[in-house]
Amino acid sequence: MSVIFNRRSVRHFLSKKIDQDKLERILRAGFEAPSAHNRRPWEFLVATSQEDREAIAAMSPYAKMLGGAAAAITVCVNLGIGCVDNPGDTWWIQDLSAATENILLQIVEEGLGGVWLGWYPDEDRIRAFSGRFGLPPHILPFSVVALGYAAKTPEPAFRFDAGKVYYGAYGRKNDGAAEYKKI
Numbered sequence: 627m628s629v630i631f632n633r634r635s636v637r638h639f640l641s642k643k644i645d646q647d648k649l650e651r652i653l654r655a656g657f658e659a660p661s662a663h664n665r666r667p668w669e670f671l672v673a674t675s676q677e678d679r680e681a682i683a684a685m686s687p688y689a690k691m692l693g694g695a696a697a698a699i700t701v702c703v704n705l706g707i708g709c710v711d712n713p714g715d716t717w718w719i720q721d722l723s724a725a726t727e728n729i730l731l732q733i734v735e736e737g738l739g740g741v742w743l744g745w746y747p748d749e750d751r752i753r754a755f756s757g758r759f760g761l762p763p764h765i766l767p768f769s770v771v772a773l774g775y776a777a778k779t780p781e782p783a784f785r786f787d788a789g790k791v792y793y794g795a796y797g798r799k800n801d802g803a804a805e806y807k808k809i
């Protein structure tokens with residue numbers, strides 16, 4: 627079964643460091659994401675120290691698990707590259723989402739666990755993170771991924787819903803479609 631079907635959010639970690647080679651493969655996965663116009667407007671800030679992880683955890687009510695994680699990877703956008711046509715150009719949001727998901731999937735491939743923490747578009751979180759880590763104005767933190775060796779991993783989910791799939795026109799079902807079984 628592929629990592630896509632095994633991936634679940636992990637929020638409880640063992641106190642064990644991640645080898646640098648694993649961390650680098652995880653970052654490389656982020657760089658391989660698809661990107662509109664192939665702009666690839668992402669940059670990554672890795673925080674491993676307890677002090678830095680706790681500082682990030684304190685910026686969001688939903689990021690407490692960072693205190694026990696091995697690392698935090700913050701996926702940032704470089705707006706100088708991501709918004710070249712006009713400031714209303716928001717294709718970069720999809721680029722950065724794809725990079726974040728690639729990171730989460732490689733985390734599973736490496737035998738680790740992780741969780742996506744929403745940062746953009748929360749202005750307070752963006753301001754706090756940018757101030758603490760010295761981001762220039764054209765660099766925004768988009769998401770933070772907490773990662774480490776899982777102490778507790780949720781079971782794979784089964785979420786396929788044939789009721790939300792149409793063929794050819796909205797609302798049209800495919801009578802010939804095979805019944806979808808749990809894999």
Ligand SMILES: Cc1cc2nc3c(=O)[nH]c(=O)nc-3n(C[C@H](O)[C@H](O)[C@H](O)COP(=O)(O)O)c2cc1C
Nearest residue numbers: 633634635636637686688689741742743744780783
């Ligand atoms: C944009 C986005 C923001 C999220 N923010 C948080 C967060 O701040 N804290 C958290 O614990 N989980 C966060 N999550 C994880 C979701 O809660 C999780 O993916 C969802 O409950 C489904 O569970 P699963 O990842 O185990 O399949 C976020 C996920 C996404 C896609």
